Amino acid sequence: MKRKWLAAGTGLVSALGAVLFLGAGQTQEEDVASGGEQESQSQPIQFPHDTHAGQFRIDCQYCHFSAERSVDAGIPPVETCIGCHREGLVAGRTHPEEVAKVREFFESNTPIPWRRIYKVSDHVRFPHLRHVAAGVSCQTCHGQVQEMGVLESVAPEAGDLKMGWCVSCHLERGASRDCTVCHY
């Protein structure tokens, strides 16, 4: 946990600087465009990937910071969000009520109960770090996340997470197809 805090802290100053700099040139039109996609309410906060990873170019691993060193990519804790969304910082021009929820979770010391989307069965082992090290991009498996609004389901252009999908890529790229490598 401590390592995660440190990792979140070190990138913060530069990422926030970049965000504030880029933010200066934004127009109203762009706000309306990204806000319009947020219709469904199945996530506790309507978190837009296109705004963060697309428009403001925040690196995937700034938030999913364990992807390169752990089995799980990880969902960032609310502390990562509050670094930019604290009172007096980014308030949200099109959906301030969603940013207000971020502050409420932080103040009440409650983890945000995100609904999980990508999941394989418990008998399967999927190590993010091995794929990141082999140079497989996030988009190869999750689609163009930086262009997506609120994530609700597995992207149509992403894999179906079934065994055939894993094995055919392993065959293509010369990775192991040994049963015990993927199964406990």
Ligand code: HEC
């Ligand atoms: C500002 C922080 C932030 C950035 C930057 C970010 N994400 Fe996320 N990501 C989140 C949060 C919070 C969630 C959980 C809510 C959700 O599912 O949208 C999430 C969820 C996801 C999920 C679904 C996880 C699940 O539930 O199975 C994927 C896949 C994902 N992100 C990929 C990416 C990729 C790829 C990028 C870069 C193009 C990226 N993210 C950039 C914060 C971020």
Ligand code: HEC
């Ligand atoms: C590095 C800075 C940064 C981090 C970290 C960050 N955000 Fe943001 N966020 C922004 C910026 C910039 C905007 C765009 C604000 C705007 O257009 O007014 C934004 C917009 C939003 C919006 C939409 C607001 C609107 O008006 O449309 C929500 C909701 C949001 N963020 C939630 C989160 C959550 C949840 C996290 C943590 C998982 C997070 N943010 C992490 C910078 C950040």
Ligand code: HEC
């Ligand atoms: C080779 C395909 C592949 C690549 C590349 C990949 N993922 Fe994943 N991702 C998956 C699979 C499969 C799952 C479900 C894993 C599970 O259930 O254990 C997943 C789950 C996730 C989750 C859910 C929560 C978690 O901790 O695992 C997030 C977030 C995520 N990926 C983000 C990313 C990001 C960011 C990148 C790039 C740095 C990335 N993924 C690269 C296939 C991939």
Ligand code: HEC
């Ligand atoms: C788009 C291509 C791609 C997909 C899809 C993919 N993998 Fe991989 N996988 C790789 C590559 C490349 C490596 C790295 C091989 C190496 O390090 O030599 C790898 C490595 C692994 C390893 C480590 C193998 C070892 O030798 O220790 C495991 C376990 C694994 N993948 C499981 C999975 C599972 C489970 C899925 C499906 C849910 C999956 N992979 C989907 C490309 C993929």
Ligand code: HEC
């Ligand atoms: C590259 C990773 C990978 C390899 C190698 C692999 N599997 Fe799988 N296997 C999976 C995934 C992913 C699933 C689907 C899990 C899910 O539905 O969430 C799966 C599912 C299964 C299932 C459950 C039935 C089903 O189809 O969903 C069985 C049984 C199985 N595998 C046996 C094997 C055997 C035997 C081998 C060796 C010949 C093997 N697997 C090799 C990844 C792999």
